[in-house]
Amino acid sequence: MAGAEGFDPDPVPSNFKRSWKKGTRAEGTYEASFEFEGATVFINGLGKPAKDALAAEEKRLFEAGQEFQAEVEERMNIEREKLAARAKLKPPIPAEQLESERVEEEALAESWKQRQAELDGAQLALMESVVFQAVVGWENAPIAYEPGALEELPSEMVAAWAEAIIEKTRLSSAEARFLARK
Structure with missing residues (x-):
């Protein structure tokens, strides 16, 4: 684990932004960092409870996605059967049946959209949880993510940060890609 070795907080140029979460270990210490759009983001590793929660939530989301995919495939098979049956019935299909x-x-399409939105929301919440637990500070950050703005990060940024955090905290790259997919 890297500590604050090599981290010199002085002097700070005027165009240089640095922010640290209060109450996280010693202010100015971190275990790893990554670059994002010119900013350096400092993180502490996810603890065992956070990793366990991440694994459980990932499993739940994966299973929900698998169920959703199975429903889509089942519906596609039903549609194929309907088309085959229609091809055999040369007479026109009654308007009431078509309606x-x-x-x-x-x-069904609306139901699928709602389920996909729920899965996307759960995935974003998981990524936000990872970011909020791990990020302790940043430097060279644009005004868009000044202190206190962690909750207001765009979802694309949260996804990118979550992927980098997971890779840095040595979860598998498959898990990192899972969180970053959209």
Whole structure:
């Protein structure tokens, strides 16, 4: 683990921003860092409880994604069967049946959109949790992420930071890619 060796807080140029979370170990200490858009982000590793929670949440999200994919494949098979049946029935399909199928498909599409939004929201919450637990400070940061702005980071930045944090804290790269996918 790297400490504050080689970290010289003085002197600081006027265009240089540095921020540290209060109440995290000794102010100005960190275990690792990574670069993002010209800023250096300092992090402490995720502890065992955070890693366990991350693994459990990742497993839950993976299983939910697998279930969703299975439903999509099942629906595609049903659609193929309908098309094959229609091809065999040369007479035109009644308008009521077509309307009924259209309404059913719209409801299903809306349901899938809601499920995907829920999965995306859960994934973003997981990434935010990783970022909030690990980031202790930064330097050379633009005004967009000054002290206190951690909660207001754009989701793209949260995803990039979470991936870097997970890689730096030595979780598998597959887990890091899982968190970063959208």
